[in-house]
Amino acid sequence: MTVSADQALDLYRVMATIRVFETTAGSLFAAGELPGFIHLSSGQEAVAAGVCSVLRRDDALTTTHRGHGHCIAKGGKVFGMLAELYGRAAGYGKGRSGSMHIADSSAGILGANAIVGGGLPMALGAAWSAQVRGEDRVAVAFFGDGAVAEGVFHETLNLAALWRLPLVLVCENNRVAEMTPSSVHLATTRVADFAGPYAIPGATVDGNDVLVVRDAAATAVARARAGEGPTLLECETHRIRGHFEGDPLRYRSAEETAAWAARDPLVLFRARLAELGVPSARVEAVDTEVAAEVRDAAAAAAAAAPAPVSSLLDDVRPGVS
Amino acid sequence: MARLKYWQAINQALREEMARDEAVCVLGEDVGAPGGPFGATKGLLDEFGAARVRDTPISEATIVGAALGASMTGLRPVVEVMFLDFMTVAMDQVVNQAAKVGYMSGGHYRAPMVVRTICASGRNTGPQHAQNLEAWLAHVPGLTVVWGSNPADARGLLKSAIRDDGPVVVIESLAEWSRRGEVADDPDALVPIGVAAVRRPGTDVTVVTWGGAVHRVDAAAAALADEVDVEVIDLRTISPWDRATVLESVRRTGRLVVVHDAVAAFGAGAEIAATVAEHCFGDLRAPVTRVAAPFAPSPFPPQLEAAYLPQPGTIADAIRASVLQGVR
Known part of the structure; x- marks a missing residue:
């Protein structure tokens, strides 16, 4: 799949936005500005950007507790997300649910999810709904290698394959489930191997190369949109930060950190942009714009009104329309 | 007024709601060709087709989650979890997902879905088929839980549940399955939720x-x-x-x-x-x-x-x- 300079720069902008968002959120959390838990996806930006670059706005997406990047890449608004992290009424969930619960119906973001594997059946349902309604929407479920050990992963694969649903299952394999390495929690080293028993295509790709991810996702999405069924796409990547902010990362060696730093998806893609003939000034301009966008959004979120106590009961039970 | 058996009233409610609104779909174990484990979905596959009436694998969590995802994207699914005891297998999707999606999304999404489930208490079915777990479900903010004790209420509550914009768990009594009762002819005769x-x-x-x-x-x-x-x-x-x-x-x-x-x-x-x-x-x-x-x-x-x-x-x-x- 060819990529123009503008398309490449768009991909870079998404990845840079995610990185700055995550770095900003991490700093704010460390400074005690953000309550609760926060899980950052720094290092995995190429998966979010690559996959979402081939999706339409009306395609559906479910993601995980580590889902900021997917939401941004799918069209989620940085301000609404930061406001949610701050617990502000202007946040996506009216500031009541936090980092792990970003949803945006206007962007097809069915929701991040605090339950490992919890979004997989929902994405399956969105794909089923498209099939029943005769629409060419597809659904994408993002999940980590940890979710592969959940029963719903296998149930979802079985049913998606059985019903030939327009579903793309994207595993971000960062080789560690929370704090436990794959060797301890998975019977296989290649998650894509699980496509075999369900007779659907499976692929393992370099999840730190956004163009590789984009190509693989384009194939899977085209297949889904054409009514040919689901694909299991495994993207090998690396989580720079710990499982949660505050995780001392005792299970991570300095060698591993250094090796992956050289394969940082933003570093790799900046080099690629140069190869594609994108002037460095344009890249730097994107960096400047993204930094300003996130900084301004964070400032606005910080200044926004906290979720009021009067909102405790809002949206609990919708009733009959 | 017709005199229908409890299960026939459920079957009629499903048929009428599916005819009224093409977004209403039925999925679950044995609901299609077999017509449901006890007949509640009899005839629906023939009448409404395989797109809207789906037999599923025995994957309670995933079929309930699929109903949720579908409900967030335009359908009004009625998913059958065969026995109330089996709801425990689907509890993440019921409790953490469906019940909270409206709240967590700040009203961005609604989950107009129904989970039908049978309580077989009183039918000598033992420890894993006869539990009355309504309090488990009623304890969760965001879930509506209804239970009709006669054909008219089973029908009217199910219809209200299907038309409700949030997740509703409809419990049905197997012990009452063959009980007959007067049932309204009007397809819009509902039993309102929240009214004893x-x-x-x-x-x-x-x-x-x-x-x-x-x-x-x-x-x-x-x-x-x-x-x-x-x-x-x-x-x-x-x-x-x-x-x-x-x-x-x-x-x-x-x-x-x-x-x-x-x-x-x-x-x-x-x-x-x-x-x-x-x-x-x-x-x-x-x-x-x-x-x-x-x-x-x-x-x-x-x-x-x-x-x-x-x-x-x-x-x-x-x-x-x-x-x-x-x-x-």
Whole structure:
């Protein structure tokens, strides 16, 4: 799949936005500005950007507790997300649910999810709904290698394959489930191997190369949109930060950190942009714009009104329309 | 008015709602070609086709989650979880996902989905097929839980559930499966959610009950007719329950007996008793009592299950005791 300079720069902008968002959120959390838990996806930006670059706005997406990047890449608004992290009424969930619960119906973001594997059946349902309604929407479920050990992963694969649903299952394999390495929690080293028993295509790709991810996702999405069924796409990547902010990362060696730093998806893609003939000034301009966008959004979120106590009961039970 | 069996009323509700709204789809184990494990979805596959009526694998969590995802993207799925006991397998999708999606998304999404599930209590099905787990579900904010005790209510509540914009768990009683009752002909005749039915008006004591216990309470009240004027309230919706009807009744009678087939400990009866204690303290003329199953799994042999579930005699004793014990 060819990529123009503008398309490449768009991909870079998404990845840079995610990185700055995550770095900003991490700093704010460390400074005690953000309550609760926060899980950052720094290092995995190429998966979010690559996959979402081939999706339409009306395609559906479910993601995980580590889902900021997917939401941004799918069209989620940085301000609404930061406001949610701050617990502000202007946040996506009216500031009541936090980092792990970003949803945006206007962007097809069915929701991040605090339950490992919890979004997989929902994405399956969105794909089923498209099939029943005769629409060419597809659904994408993002999940980590940890979710592969959940029963719903296998149930979802079985049913998606059985019903030939327009579903793309994207595993971000960062080789560690929370704090436990794959060797301890998975019977296989290649998650894509699980496509075999369900007779659907499976692929393992370099999840730190956004163009590789984009190509693989384009194939899977085209297949889904054409009514040919689901694909299991495994993207090998690396989580720079710990499982949660505050995780001392005792299970991570300095060698591993250094090796992956050289394969940082933003570093790799900046080099690629140069190869594609994108002037460095344009890249730097994107960096400047993204930094300003996130900084301004964070400032606005910080200044926004906290979720009021009067909102405790809002949206609990919708009733009959 | 037609006289239909309980299951036929459910079947009719599904058929009418599917005909009314093409977003209504049915999925679950054995719901398609087999017509449901006990016939509730009979004929739907032929009438509405395989796109809208889907047999599924035995994957309770995933089919409930699929119903949720579909409900967020334009459908109004009715997913069948064969037995109430099997809801435990789907609890993440029910409790963490469906119940909260409206709240967590700040109203961005709604989940107009129904989970139909059968309680086989009273049919000698044993510890993993006969649990009355309504309190588990009613304890979760965001879930609506209804339970019709007769054909008209089963039909009307299911229709209301399908038309509701949030997730509704519809519990059905296998013990009532063949019971016949009058059912409205009007396809828009609904039983509103959150509204109890006074099955028998009375002045001496209020008995609140629901589900399979309703008919045993009726029998007890009938047996006592010459000595005690019993008001029987069939709650119909477990959550949100009809506090107004119950509190008004207790203020009048001054006495409350709650009867349910679930175990007493931490059951829905405790919630009703506590609410009445808070709001009707000055009106009460006798202690609030509960008649419920003992704190043990549901036994399978008929003689043990009969002893396990509240029977008319035990219920009548509790009603009589409430009247005799109390302040006149």
